[in-house]
Amino acid sequence: MTAPAGAPDRADRAPDGAPDRAGTASRLAGPGLAIAVAAILFALLDASGQSFWQGLVINLAIFIILVVALNLSSGFTGVFSLGHIGFMALGAYTSAILTLPLREKGDYLPNLPDWLAGVHLDNQVGPIPVGFLVATLIAGILVAAIAWLVGRVLMRLSGHFVAVATLGFLVIVRVVLFNADSFTRGSRTFSNVAPYTNLWWAGAWALLAVYVVWRLKRSPYGREMLAQREDRVAAQSVGIRVMEPRLLAFVVGAFFSAVAGALYAHFITSFSPTVFYFDLTFRVITMLVIGGMGSVSGSLIGAVAITFLAEGLRRIEDTTLLYGLSQIILAVIFLFIITFRREGLLGQREVPLDRLFAPGWRQRLPWARSAVGSDGSPPHQSR
Amino acid sequence: MGDYFLQQVVNALSAGSLYALMAVGLAMVFGILRLINFAHGDLMMIAAYLAAFSLGAGLPLAVAIPIMVAGTVLVALLMERIAYRPIRGAPDVAMLLSSFAVGQILQNGTLLTTRIAGKPQQIAFPSPEGLGGVATIGTITVQQVNIISFVAGTVLLGLLTVFVTRTRLGLSMRAAAEDLVAAQLMGIKVNRVVATAFAIGGALAAVAGLLFAVQAGQINPYIGFTPVLKAFIAAVIGGFGSIAGAVLGGYVLGFLEVLATALTGIGDLLPPGSVPDPVREFLQHWLPSSLASYRDAFVFVALILVLLVRPQGILGRRDREESL
Numbered sequence: 001m002t003a004p005a006g007a008p009d010r011a012d013r014a015p016d017g018a019p020d021r022a023g024t025a026s027r028l029a030g031p032g033l034a035i036a037v038a039a040i041l042f043a044l045l046d047a048s049g050q051s052f053w054q055g056l057v058i059n060l061a062i063f064i065i066l067v068v069a070l071n072l073s074s075g076f077t078g079v080f081s082l083g084h085i086g087f088m089a090l091g092a093y094t095s096a097i098l099t100l101p102l103r104e105k106g107d108y109l110p111n112l113p114d115w116l117a118g119v120h121l122d123n124q125v126g127p128i129p130v131g132f133l134v135a136t137l138i139a140g141i142l143v144a145a146i147a148w149l150v151g152r153v154l155m156r157l158s159g160h161f162v163a164v165a166t167l168g169f170l171v172i173v174r175v176v177l178f179n180a181d182s183f184t185r186g187s188r189t190f191s192n193v194a195p196y197t198n199l200w201w202a203g204a205w206a207l208l209a210v211y212v213v214w215r216l217k218r219s220p221y222g223r224e225m226l227a228q229r230e231d232r233v234a235a236q237s238v239g240i241r242v243m244e245p246r247l248l249a250f251v252v253g254a255f256f257s258a259v260a261g262a263l264y265a266h267f268i269t270s271f272s273p274t275v276f277y278f279d280l281t282f283r284v285i286t287m288l289v290i291g292g293m294g295s296v297s298g299s300l301i302g303a304v305a306i307t308f309l310a311e312g313l314r315r316i317e318d319t320t321l322l323y324g325l326s327q328i329i330l331a332v333i334f335l336f337i338i339t340f341r342r343e344g345l346l347g348q349r350e351v352p353l354d355r356l357f358a359p360g361w362r363q364r365l366p367w368a369r370s371a372v373g374s375d376g377s378p379p380h381q382s383r
Numbered sequence: 384m385g386d387y388f389l390q391q392v393v394n395a396l397s398a399g400s401l402y403a404l405m406a407v408g409l410a411m412v413f414g415i416l417r418l419i420n421f422a423h424g425d426l427m428m429i430a431a432y433l434a435a436f437s438l439g440a441g442l443p444l445a446v447a448i449p450i451m452v453a454g455t456v457l458v459a460l461l462m463e464r465i466a467y468r469p470i471r472g473a474p475d476v477a478m479l480l481s482s483f484a485v486g487q488i489l490q491n492g493t494l495l496t497t498r499i500a501g502k503p504q505q506i507a508f509p510s511p512e513g514l515g516g517v518a519t520i521g522t523i524t525v526q527q528v529n530i531i532s533f534v535a536g537t538v539l540l541g542l543l544t545v546f547v548t549r550t551r552l553g554l555s556m557r558a559a560a561e562d563l564v565a566a567q568l569m570g571i572k573v574n575r576v577v578a579t580a581f582a583i584g585g586a587l588a589a590v591a592g593l594l595f596a597v598q599a600g601q602i603n604p605y606i607g608f609t610p611v612l613k614a615f616i617a618a619v620i621g622g623f624g625s626i627a628g629a630v631l632g633g634y635v636l637g638f639l640e641v642l643a644t645a646l647t648g649i650g651d652l653l654p655p656g657s658v659p660d661p662v663r664e665f666l667q668h669w670l671p672s673s674l675a676s677y678r679d680a681f682v683f684v685a686l687i688l689v690l691l692v693r694p695q696g697i698l699g700r701r702d703r704e705e706s707l
Binding site for chain 1 (some may be wrong): 419473484487490491
């Protein structure tokens, strides 16, 4: 989606408030161009009828949403969550139940409570499945509310204890999904989900997720998140809040994870609770860590790299029948990254897409580091 | 009713022993390195497979157990050397995530090995002589393996206590857990201490793995995941990083689980006339037996509560609380 090339942004953490002389128009040029290119590529791919590549790109878009959501919740705040796939699962089931047509609902989920049994968000306005959009939003908001409740409790913890507590949340979600037969069919496969998810839905939601997280990072909230992550005590001592930014990150991340779940449900069309567990969690974490915790563009790079790598490895597995090999290779790559380049490819830096075409971009390149910034700001320090 | 009660106590002690055996390994490593080693559960899984293959090859239990323990200890030492030593001192989360990667490698490595060996993913565990079967004590009948779990747990944990309190290496280990850098400055060979912790943890996990496999009757590459989570909960309940706390937490968790299972459906179980009808109806309504399948969820809710209310655990020290 974003251009992979470009220099890491060192002006990233410059204080807010100084108006960028580049002006709005040129600041929008980079993202605008990226969106236009993505849209044209999507249209071409949509027209080409290459269902394999279409599926891969939809998959990629879903993973991009998951990774930037996790990055927001974990990378920015340092409160590492292993429970986001639980949010995704809840989103997937919510949307799948809500969109089920009325005539199938009675046979398929006979024990639904009355208030839910009558709901069928399968209406279309022209070619647009409005019901699906509404169901996705409901799923997102419902899960965000759950995340708010859970987060109010869990955000008080930090370090690896919050990681394990959120892992506990993932297990709780799994147990509930397995046992709430009348809603989820328990361990049986939930199929007959309408295949609403296409390139455009997945792409648009991915774009929105990236945009929201990107903007959040540069907002006062984002700076609070990063500040309390770097040094909680120092941040608190100058009046920076800890709980609020953490909770905001957790809730927004949960919302987008649920959206990703809804997209996934209507893409894969049949699934069971086993999908939403540790393997998927680990895959998303790998993407996050490879790209760099705290970097939105890093998340995109991580998602692209691992999606394509995993697909390639899956094909090797299918021909050699050596199942498990791809997971081993991914885990080894993960260990190498953690051992030799712990901050990931980009660390907290960003590919400065929004300033790529702004005047003076040459001065912002890393090898022009000694130059004074075009807006008269002092030279940016490297880490 | 009395028999039912005794039966549940035996179940609780047996489950508690397994959790304690696992939790001690986690706690020792955590105490020294501040690493939550989630691959610890996979050591248990490896042990179960080693035992299954040895027993399947017709070896007697007396040979199979040493093979199993030696193999598991070797894997534990290798994972420390290859994966954890290079990142010693890294941020907590980085080490935690590494342990997940190690777990993935062990699980999928086992999957791959069984596939190459032409075995299915899930195999039946060949229940060895002397471990399977039932025993009758007084009026109650219990699984023999439950008794053995309790005995083995008590004996091994007793030996561990002797080791930690009475030997030089055990003393070094406690010193390293107190302050790794200071211990190193005092001339304690930290690498050796860490390796010892991993080796002991691996050996205990191996025994737990064998007992678990006998109880479950079936094994697959993913059996380690839930036990290591439970062991972690046990360690947190008891006070993370403390060996005694881990043992205590293991038994507390065992009793809590059995209690949760026994309480669900209690309304149907109480003999007629022993409680007034409204009480029975209340119990039947609010604690139906169908809740029993939610047991694991309750356990994790308990974990989250402990982390919030008393993060240092039962035996933990207040000054260690900054570790949260």
